[in-house]
Amino acid sequence: MLTVENRPKRDGIILFSDYKAGSGIRRSVEMGRENVLFELRESKLKGRGGAGFSTATKWMLTAAASGEIKYIVCNADEGEPGTFKDKVLLTEYPDLVFDGMVVAGFTIGAKKGLVYLRGEYVYMLKSLERYLDRMRTYNLLGKNILGKEGFDFDIEIRLGAGAYVCGEETALIESLEGHRGEPRNRPPYPVNTGYMGCPTVVNNVETLASVPNILIKGGAWFAKHGTDKSTGSKLFSISGDCKKPGVYELPWGITIDEVLKIVEAENTKAVQVGGASGSCIPKKCFDRKLAYEDAATGGSIMIFNESRNMLNVLKNFMEFFVEESCGQCTPCRVGNVKLLEGIEMIENNEYTFRYINQLKDLCKTMQLASKCGLGQSSPNSFLSILENFKEEIFFKNGNGVYHG
Amino acid sequence: MDKKDKLRAPVSQQPLKVEKPADTNTIGGTISVQLNEKKVVVPFGTTILDACKENQIYIPTLCHHSDLCIAGNCRVCLVEVEGMRTLQTACSFPITSNIKIRTSTENVRKARRHVIDLLLSEHYGDCYACVRNNNCELQSLAKEYGVDSFTFGHIKEPKYEIDNSSPSVIRDMNKCVNCRRCVRTCIDLQEVGVLEAVGRGNETKITTFMDKPLADVICINCGQCINRCPTGALHANDPSDDIWRAIDDPTKHVVIQTAPSPRAAIAEEFGFPAGTSMTQELNTALRRIGFDKVFDTNFSADLTIMEEGTELLHRLKSKIVEKDDSVKLPQFTSCSPGWVKYIEHFYPDYLDHLSTAKSPQQMFGAVLKTFYAQEYWIDPKDIVTVAVMPCSAKKFECNRPEMNSSGFKDVDYGLTTRELAKMIREAGIHLPEMPKSGFDDPFGEASGAGLIFGATGGVMEAALRTAYELITGREVPFKDLKIEPCRGFEGVKKASVLLEGCKPDYSFLEGVELKFMVAHGTANAMTVMEMLKRGEIDDVHFIEIMGCPGGCIGGGGQPIPTSQEIRTKRAEAIYKEEEGLPIRKSHDNPHITYIYEKFFKEGPCSELSHKLLHTHYTKRGKYIV
Structure with missing residues (x-):
């Protein structure tokens, strides 16, 4: 295990290991589509954006969907608070990401790939485009890639404009089409009706970057890492109260305790796993594993030590959601405002537990009734912080008596 | 005929793309689903909402409108689909597999109630001081779900200024529930595209290009958005106070012309089913209200045919x-x-x-202030012409500066069907009880x-x-x-x-x-x-x-x-x-x-x-x- 700051070296497990640019594409052409999908299924690779949908299934559905034109979209709208792993991948390992896209294009029969790059990452646009040009000169992009007749694929980079919700795949597609970035109704899913109404694969940067190594070293090799349900390794963006924040490649299944040791965190009170939309884990649960089946995360790990006021932490998250909700559906648009107002009530000691419980009830509705993942997950931190830190929040800010 | 340019409305608000089989009698043409306790067979691709309607299950809706494409914004029509983590909107969910649907579980009822509570919390105003009182979909929902208090509070101060710049359509965004029916009406139904949602989160609002007043954008005043607004956020510019003033003024000769469409629809305002015509009852009611003469716009429609032909x-x-x-x-x-x-x-x-x-409304106005004034020896400046129209754009039309060829404004006030019904009620008249009577001379019955x-x-x-x-x-x-x-x-x-x-x-x-x-x-x-x-x-x-x-x-x-x-x-x-x-x-x-x-x-x-x-x-x- 290697500590990675801004300049990771190539001796990590999978992503941060040696890779020769273009070799993944070459391998996929040698193997053929079916075998690519087979290896991918063997690897049990799941989406790295946070939702954890099986990548092989997504590709298979898109490959099987009817339609002449298909698209690959790389979701590089890294907006979850506390996440910065895609930035490292795109600046240090564009070969992995773009090769992954080309392989995806080859597998599902797409001729075009789109990178939806976060607006704030505009500074890397030039270098990424230079890299794409280089790929074109080496015939890793363009017509008849690597001499394979009919294997045409090219990549275009589009910039986002700073909306958090555009990281949601259907909102991202709306934004790519030039509309207001708002999630669509599902079903139909993008695998059938995506960009411009065509079957579309939307994958996270890290998911695509994992693909080339799976092809070269085999799905079974990949599945050896991590746990049974969460295979391979994961890039964690670790920030907050620790001595060595940064991006780390660690195997799935590592406990929070172990992570805290690696980054040399002390006096840790809580760890927010999964960014603002994730959940807050208190000290007594630090033996929990980082994995899809336990504490799931798209990569964001935020560490809070004893000096932090958890109510402030929560308020910060809720302010974020109030601002970043797309404003389309009622539970998210109004619900988040109500949660924030509830937090302010606690702050000002103007709350009743009856109302707080009503808000917790509302949280459940938001999780069930919101249109997209934003509203469905925004109550997570509200629920977990109020539950896990009730003594601190209600003793410190309340009248001294906790009524439960 | 030609297909519409499909790129105007975003896909998120376009109809579902489910290939419906041409023949529902073939295998795969229909699909069987479990609807609550009942097994039903529906055509492939039917939405849950339609399937429920077919089977006498009522699902509340708000952003859904049969004339418009699907939005799935309001989240009122939630139902439970077995095996899915979240609740699904019945209006947008196409049935393509043998799913099990439950329409009244605890989660469903609670979520619907929560959504209504949240909408009410940001819906400014009181029902009794609203043009849509008793004909408001939000009000009905609140009643259906037994809302007796504002669980999540109620907005106390209006957030937005009322836009009454347009002679036809007034926008009071404080009552808006962000269902976006108006947006879809404007862009999808009418292909005009004046209204759009701007801002994010709780700052989201429906507005015009650059937040301009409605009078300064390309609004055509058709008022279709008013007809589809579930609340009182959009309503027509009501001139009835001015008309009452004219009626009450003994020096004014107030005449009214009624168009055929309001006469075929006004009974709906009095609880009758659509398609009940009340032309002759309306004539009596108008006289009792105090109009000096009641004319038939069909006369000037005949005139229009002669001129246009x-x-x-x-x-x-x-x-x-x-x-x-x-x-x-x-x-x-x-x-x-x-x-x-x-x-x-x-x-x-x-x-x-x-x-x-000119349109029949304007022709009539011009004739009234010239020919009629001459025939009956009335000074045209004392004639007030009112037109009952099915239309909000007629209000704009009668205010066009060029519409005064008689030297006076051809038509002084354009009144909608809804506003006339209000005036009739205000006068203490129950329209269906009126005796029948004809139109006044010199124009009488038209063709x-x-x-x-x-x-x-x-x-x-x-x-x-x-x-x-x-x-x-x-x-x-x-x-x-x-x-x-x-x-x-x-x-x-x-x-x-x-x-x-x-x-x-x-x-x-x-x-x-x-x-x-x-x-x-x-x-x-x-x-x-x-x-x-x-x-x-x-x-x-x-x-x-x-x-x-x-x-x-x-x-x-x-x-x-x-x-x-x-x-x-x-x-x-x-x-x-x-x-x-x-x-x-x-x-x-x-x-x-x-x-x-x-x-x-x-x-x-x-x-x-x-x-x-x-x-x-x-x-x-x-x-x-």
């Missing part, structure tokens, strides 16, 4: 005989002020195609041709009845004068009639196939205009376009709610009433003959009629400074 014949003659290329064909009708403003904004280079004849103006295709039918007979001396070759190709709700209709055995004056038309088209709703108008641009319909002679879907019966001033079913019934009521009338052709109306002999002297399109009954248009364009 003659204009068409003149254009045909110039084109065919004199080979004058400056004369534009096809000629468009100009009765619909929504359509007129649409073409002024969107196709300003084609204004020469628009008939110069049925004017009556059918209310439904899409009606103007064309009325015009053909007159034009054909003027040209050939015979009645139109259709049974019972029913010109079927003009009727029905197809978006764009095209047909033709062969002119044979023409009278000597019109011998130049011998053997000509008179081609005509009918379109309703500005989305279909756009289709027609694009065809014209591409030169595909250069051979067409006359085109009727109405700005609202269904024509005037579906106008923006008509009772709320509206749906295709309601509009069909209103149209049926109009056609049925027309069949029973003794005079069914405009040129047979004796009052028309009289006014041309006595007043206009030289027949249609004479100098005086040009002055009083014709108008000109403004090239507005899309970019308003």
Whole structure:
């Protein structure tokens, strides 16, 4: 295990290991589509954006969907608070990401790939485009890639404009089409009706970057890492109260305790796993594993030590959601405002537990009734912080008596 | 006909793309689902909402509207689908597999109630001080779900200023629930695109380009958004206080004209089903309210037919005989002020195609303040003319600066069906109980041709009845004068009639196939205009376009709610009433003959009629400074 700051070296497990640019594409052409999908299924690779949908299934559905034109979209709208792993991948390992896209294009029969790059990452646009040009000169992009007749694929980079919700795949597609970035109704899913109404694969940067190594070293090799349900390794963006924040490649299944040791965190009170939309884990649960089946995360790990006021932490998250909700559906648009107002009530000691419980009830509705993942997950931190830190929040800010 | 340009509305708000099988009798054409305790079979791709409706299960909705594409925004129609982590919106979920649906679980009820509570918390105002009291979908939802307190509070101060810049549509965004029906109406149904959501999160609001007042954008005033707004956020600019003032003023002679569409729909405001016509009851009610005279707009509709029909014949003659290329064909009708403003904004280079004849409302106003004033020795400055119209754009039309050819404002106030119903209630009158009475002289009863103006295709039918007979001396070759190709709700209709055995004056038309088209709703108008641009319909002679879907019966001033079913019934009521009338052709109306002999002297399109009954248009364009 290697500590990675801004300049990771190539001796990590999978992503941060040696890779020769273009070799993944070459391998996929040698193997053929079916075998690519087979290896991918063997690897049990799941989406790295946070939702954890099986990548092989997504590709298979898109490959099987009817339609002449298909698209690959790389979701590089890294907006979850506390996440910065895609930035490292795109600046240090564009070969992995773009090769992954080309392989995806080859597998599902797409001729075009789109990178939806976060607006704030505009500074890397030039270098990424230079890299794409280089790929074109080496015939890793363009017509008849690597001499394979009919294997045409090219990549275009589009910039986002700073909306958090555009990281949601259907909102991202709306934004790519030039509309207001708002999630669509599902079903139909993008695998059938995506960009411009065509079957579309939307994958996270890290998911695509994992693909080339799976092809070269085999799905079974990949599945050896991590746990049974969460295979391979994961890039964690670790920030907050620790001595060595940064991006780390660690195997799935590592406990929070172990992570805290690696980054040399002390006096840790809580760890927010999964960014603002994730959940807050208190000290007594630090033996929990980082994995899809336990504490799931798209990569964001935020560490809070004893000096932090958890109510402030929560308020910060809720302010974020109030601002970043797309404003389309009622539970998210109004619900988040109500949660924030509830937090302010606690702050000002103007709350009743009856109302707080009503808000917790509302949280459940938001999780069930919101249109997209934003509203469905925004109550997570509200629920977990109020539950896990009730003594601190209600003793410190309340009248001294906790009524439960 | 041509397909609409599909890129205008975002995919998130477009109809579901589920390939429905053509034949539901084949294998795979239908699918069986578990609906609560019942197993039902529905066509593949049916939405859960429709499946429930078929099976007598009521699902509450708010952002859903049968005329509009699906949104799934409000989250009121939630149901549980077994195996899915979250609740699903019934309006947007297509049934494509054997799912199990439950429509009334604890989670469902709780979530629906929460959504209603949240909507109420940001919905400013009190129900009793609202134009939509008792006809508000949010209010009904609150009642259905037993809301007796504001669980999550209630907004105390209004957030937005009321936009009352437009003479037609008033926007009070404090009552908006962000269902975006107006947005979808404007962009998808009407293809105008004035309204859009801006801002994010709790700052989201529906507004115009650059937040400009409605009067300064390309709004065509059709008021379709009003008809589909579930709350009181959008309503028409109500002049009834001014009208009451005029009625109460003994020096004013207040006359009112009623259009056929409000008469076919106003009963809905008094609890009757759609399709109940109350023309004669309305006459009595209006007199009791205090109007000095009650006239029938159909009279001026007949006048319009004479003027517009003659204009068409003149254009045909110039084109065919004199080979004058400056004369534009096809000629468009100009009765619909929504359509007129649409073409002024969107196709300003084609204004020469628009008939110069004023709309029936404006013609009547001009006649009242000249001919009528003379005949009855009333000073035109003391005459107040009110027009009951199914239309919010008529309010804008009567305020056009050029509409004062008599020296006075042709029509002083445009009143919608809804506002008239309010005035009737205010006067303590229950309309259905009124005894029947006719219209006042000197205009009396008009022909049925004017009556059918209310439904899409009606103007064309009325015009053909007159034009054909003027040209050939015979009645139109259709049974019972029913010109079927003009009727029905197809978006764009095209047909033709062969002119044979023409009278000597019109011998130049011998053997000509008179081609005509009918379109309703500005989305279909756009289709027609694009065809014209591409030169595909250069051979067409006359085109009727109405700005609202269904024509005037579906106008923006008509009772709320509206749906295709309601509009069909209103149209049926109009056609049925027309069949029973003794005079069914405009040129047979004796009052028309009289006014041309006595007043206009030289027949249609004479100098005086040009002055009083014709108008000109403004090239507005899309970019308003």
